[in-house]
Amino acid sequence: MFTRRPFYYRLSEGMRISVRPHYLPGHSFPPLQRFVFAYDVRIENISRRAAQLMSRRWTIYDSIGEEMEVVGDGVVGLQPLLNPGDVHEYQSFCVLKSPRGWMEGEYYFRTLENTYFTAIIPRFDLVADPEWINDEE
Template sequence: MVTAVTKGIQVSVEVTYQAEFSNPHQHHYVFTYKVTIANKSKQTFQLLRRRWEIYDAAEAPKIVEGMGVVGQQPVLEPGESHTYVSGCNLKSGLGKMKGVFTMEKLFDGKLIDVSIPEFQMIANIFHN
């Protein structure tokens, strides 16, 4: 698991290689990642947008942007957290991701960019 804290917002990511959904012979590797966003600040924030940078050893880097996360724009009061699971397909068994959440401080409407820490995706293709 990797973790980063930006202005009191803690983002932790745990990645899992999904061997049962992958097919290395067809260059198809599936990974899931669990993201936990914890508000350690004294302000209330709402997650508005996400921006991911996806690196695959077999392809050019990709940028994925959009509103919210898995269809949600959670509001986090001080001390609250939000966890979601998503996935990524790679053509190689080796890649990494990192990104930014844009969050709004509900008290004054100010936007902040919260770092999503870089994490590696490495397929365990030598499993039993």
């Protein structure tokens, strides 16, 4: 899933969170301010405790000043349990009204002891490839 695209990661509360965003020109339509980005996420539990990802919060910004918050249970319909050493990977997407923006957020985990903690998702840039924007205008 991970290729030679920009890569962002953060270690937070024993979870190593890696993100690789990319522009989806085939799903975008710049003349109508529709810029679609996918992002591949890898969550690796490098702690000594098992934890279940219960919910997430994303804040999405674009270069024209729009801000959106997305809150929900789990990730892409799942609430994975990550034992020490486990990895969970998924892909999702977002739509911006401009060719540039960024995202950041938090995952909320519950341990087997029923305690909760927050792991920070690193801020990552969303940048449409200039050649795709110019080709579609």
